[in-house]
Every structure is written in structure tokens, then in C-alpha cells.
Amino acid sequence: MKSDNRIIVIKNGKQTETPLVKHGSITLFVQDGKVLRSERLEKDKIE
Numbered sequence: 001m002k003s004d005n006r007i008i009v010i011k012n013g014k015q016t017e018t019p020l021v022k023h024g025s026i027t028l029f030v031q032d033g034k035v036l037r038s039e040r041l042e043k044d045k046i047e
Helices: none
Strands: 008-011 014-016 026-031 034-040
Touching: none
Parallel strands: none
Antiparallel strands: 008 014, 008 026, 026 034
């Protein structure tokens, strides 16, 4: 097993490798199996 350095974002139970930040969902930034940070964003903070 090799180390996985991708940033994985889990949003509404779905996994994506692109850390997009939209709506008021909770976004988790996961690296090497550890949560780097989690963010809950307001709906008016849409990129």
C-alpha cells in the first residue's frame, strides 16, 4: 500500500478530489487518512 497524498473533500456524503467550496455543506479536507480541517460555510460564501 502506498501513501495517498491527495486532498479528498467529502461533501454531503460524496467524495471528490477537488476542494470546491459551495453552499452550506460541511467540507472535510482529508490527507493521509487524517482530517486536516473541516469547514461549514454560509450559503452566501459561494466561490
